[in-house]
Amino acid sequence: MTIFLQATVEGLSLAAIYSLVAIGFVLIYKSMDVLSFAQPALAVVGAGLISSLAVDRGVPFWLALFIGITLTGVLGLIVERTFLRPMVGEPVFSVAILTIGIDILLRTTLDNWIGLNPRYMGDPFPTFGNFGSAQFSGVTIKYLEIAALTTAILIIIALNIFFKKSKYGVAMRATSFDQEAALAQGINVGRIFGLVWFIAGILAAFAGFFITGGFNTLSQTSFVVALRALPAVVIGGLDSIPGAVIGSIIIGLTQGYVAYYQYDFETITGITLGNGFSLLAPYIIMFVILVLKPDGLFGTKEVERV
Amino acid sequence: MLSVQNLEVVYQDVILVLRGVSFEIPKGKIVALLGSNGSGKTTVIRSITGLLDVQNGDITKGNISVDGEDITNLNPSKIVEKGIAQVMEGRRIFSELTVVENLRLGGHTNSANIQNNIDRVLDMFPALKDRQKGEAGYLSGGEQQMLAIGRALMSEPEYLLLDEPSLGLAPKLVDQISVLIQEINKQGVTVLLVEQNANMALNISDHGYIMETGNIVMDNDSQKLLNDEDVREFYLGLNAEGTKRKSFKDVKHYKRKKRWLS
Numbered sequence: 001m002t003i004f005l006q007a008t009v010e011g012l013s014l015a016a017i018y019s020l021v022a023i024g025f026v027l028i029y030k031s032m033d034v035l036s037f038a039q040p041a042l043a044v045v046g047a048g049l050i051s052s053l054a055v056d057r058g059v060p061f062w063l064a065l066f067i068g069i070t071l072t073g074v075l076g077l078i079v080e081r082t083f084l085r086p087m088v089g090e091p092v093f094s095v096a097i098l099t100i101g102i103d104i105l106l107r108t109t110l111d112n113w114i115g116l117n118p119r120y121m122g123d124p125f126p127t128f129g130n131f132g133s134a135q136f137s138g139v140t141i142k143y144l145e146i147a148a149l150t151t152a153i154l155i156i157i158a159l160n161i162f163f164k165k166s167k168y169g170v171a172m173r174a175t176s177f178d179q180e181a182a183l184a185q186g187i188n189v190g191r192i193f194g195l196v197w198f199i200a201g202i203l204a205a206f207a208g209f210f211i212t213g214g215f216n217t218l219s220q221t222s223f224v225v226a227l228r229a230l231p232a233v234v235i236g237g238l239d240s241i242p243g244a245v246i247g248s249i250i251i252g253l254t255q256g257y258v259a260y261y262q263y264d265f266e267t268i269t270g271i272t273l274g275n276g277f278s279l280l281a282p283y284i285i286m287f288v289i290l291v292l293k294p295d296g297l298f299g300t301k302e303v304e305r306v
Numbered sequence: 307m308l309s310v311q312n313l314e315v316v317y318q319d320v321i322l323v324l325r326g327v328s329f330e331i332p333k334g335k336i337v338a339l340l341g342s343n344g345s346g347k348t349t350v351i352r353s354i355t356g357l358l359d360v361q362n363g364d365i366t367k368g369n370i371s372v373d374g375e376d377i378t379n380l381n382p383s384k385i386v387e388k389g390i391a392q393v394m395e396g397r398r399i400f401s402e403l404t405v406v407e408n409l410r411l412g413g414h415t416n417s418a419n420i421q422n423n424i425d426r427v428l429d430m431f432p433a434l435k436d437r438q439k440g441e442a443g444y445l446s447g448g449e450q451q452m453l454a455i456g457r458a459l460m461s462e463p464e465y466l467l468l469d470e471p472s473l474g475l476a477p478k479l480v481d482q483i484s485v486l487i488q489e490i491n492k493q494g495v496t497v498l499l500v501e502q503n504a505n506m507a508l509n510i511s512d513h514g515y516i517m518e519t520g521n522i523v524m525d526n527d528s529q530k531l532l533n534d535e536d537v538r539e540f541y542l543g544l545n546a547e548g549t550k551r552k553s554f555k556d557v558k559h560y561k562r563k564k565r566w567l568s
């Protein structure tokens with residue numbers, strides 16, 4: 001039971017990270033019909049900014065966190081304005097390729113800065129030593145995991161309120177639904193696109209921080225974690241925010257349970273799944289769900305066939 | 307006055323659709339713009355409201371002005387801020403959003419008065435008031451047209467451009483819409499009414515323009531157009547003896563073409 005709970009906690013905290021990236025992905029897809037493969041890059045660039053401020057420049061941790069996350073939002077906005085705005089109306093496939101290019105550009109720049117030694121994010125509570133952890137009847141929960149979960153939940157609630165109550169939130173939904181009719185209402189659709197990328201950048205930076213915080217550190221391979229939001233999005237259906245969250249939970253929990261139960265499974269059945277199977281499992285699940293339901297669990301929009 | 311001078315519009319760099327269209331909408335009037343399928347009526351509205359761009363269309367000649375101020379090629383949000391609102395062809399309500407959210411979107415450029423305007427529009431349309439929290443997609447066709455008109459009024463426009471508001475509505479609802487347009491006009495809104503239902507449009511408008519393949523081929527007082535032989539023959543479905551067909555039902559219904567970018 002303890003192991004089960006431990007696996008669940010770890011799975012859910014991964015789900016929180018994935019859902020932050022996944023929601024950004026879905027927001028962009030819904031409003032612009034762009035499949036953005038640049039989200040993982042934004043996540044690690046966000047982490048890089050936080051680390052460079054908090055560790056290299058000695059900016060107080062919370063301030064560094066705030067600035068790093070905001071700057072990543074601004075970076076998202078710049079990416080949209082310079083690379084994607086001119087591509088409006090181009091085929092989904094070409095734009096997707098472009099985002100892969102953006103991903104590579106951002107990550108190479110970041111990798112040059114990271115170098116070979118992993119980077120730390122700084123520590124909000126120096127006395128706890130790298131964020132520390134709490135014990136609940138045998139289950140260890142890292143403060144970082146608690147932070148990831150509460151942040152994700154708060155962000156989801158905040159986005160919900162934003163989409164229901166705020167002028168720009170409603171305008172964003174309208175733009176996703178019918179861009180031309182949104183223009184006809186006087187909505188500045190370009191500004192909406194910028195806003196979407198700003199939000200997606202902020203969400204990615206939060207994810208980047210939770211991926212690399214504590215002992216995890218930022219290295220040249222950290223983006224792979226954020227990349228796992230992709231199967232989550234595909235499972236949920238590219239254009240559904242609840243779908244993105246549920247997809248993330250499915251992926252996160254799968255990964256958690258496989259990590260903890262793979263050894264038992266292998267000893268009982270005698271089948272060897274191999275090292276790091278928990279990292280492969282999300283893609284297998286994605287494959288199975290896609291075969292059963294090509295539009296994902298909650299998807300409605302059909303992606304242009306390429 | 308909203309004035310369109312010698313307007314030429316090309317889609318996709320090669321398809322010439324408007325070939326020098328000129329007309330005027332004097333303040334306080336209702337002007338009708340008639341014409342058969344594909345004559346370019348919607349393109350005229352898109353040109354005025356800045357929506358050509360999304361359709362890959364360009365104004366290659368001519369200009370558009372309101373009260374002497376040139377507004378050619380301004381972006382759509384600027385046009386709305388200049389006091390020009392439109393009811394798009396096919397209503398184009400945001401069917402996944404609620405009735406009130408649709409109205410709020412119509413008031414996107416006019417946030418200051420938004421609550422007053424919502425109340426005002428809901429009072430105009432009791433049917434919408436009862437369903438204000440409901441998803442707009444569940445409204446009937448007539449109610450959706452009311453919503454589209456109400457949404458356009460949210461920006462408190464001086465000029466209202468309506469693109470075939472009677473499309474697909476039962477005769478009774480068409481009557482209702484035409485009364486409504488007159489009402490809106492009486493409250494001081496200048497109206498451009500694009501219609502295939504020439505009878506309805508000419509009966510409530512002051513002046514009418516008739517388009518054919520990208521040209522204005524005729525224009526006159528609406529009353530005079532109503533009595534014109536050719537107009538009666540081609541646009542009103544009246545035969546030479548002048549006996550009116552029994553009802554709107556008998557006027558041949560035309561098939562909708564597939565919408566671009568819908």
Ligand SMILES: Nc1ncnc2c1ncn2[C@@H]1O[C@H](COP(=O)(O)OP(=O)(O)OP(=O)(O)O)[C@@H](O)[C@H]1O
Pocket residue numbers: 317318321323341342343344345346347348349350361362363395502563566
């Ligand atoms: N986005 C577009 N790209 C290319 N051609 C277009 C586009 N939109 C309209 N057209 C063409 O321009 C011409 C005028 O179209 P428009 O929609 O303005 O006519 P309309 O008078 O509004 O017709 P209807 O009564 O059917 O609405 C038509 O031949 C149409 O096929």
Ligand SMILES: [Mg+2]
Pocket residue numbers: 347348349395469
């Ligand atoms: Mg039309």
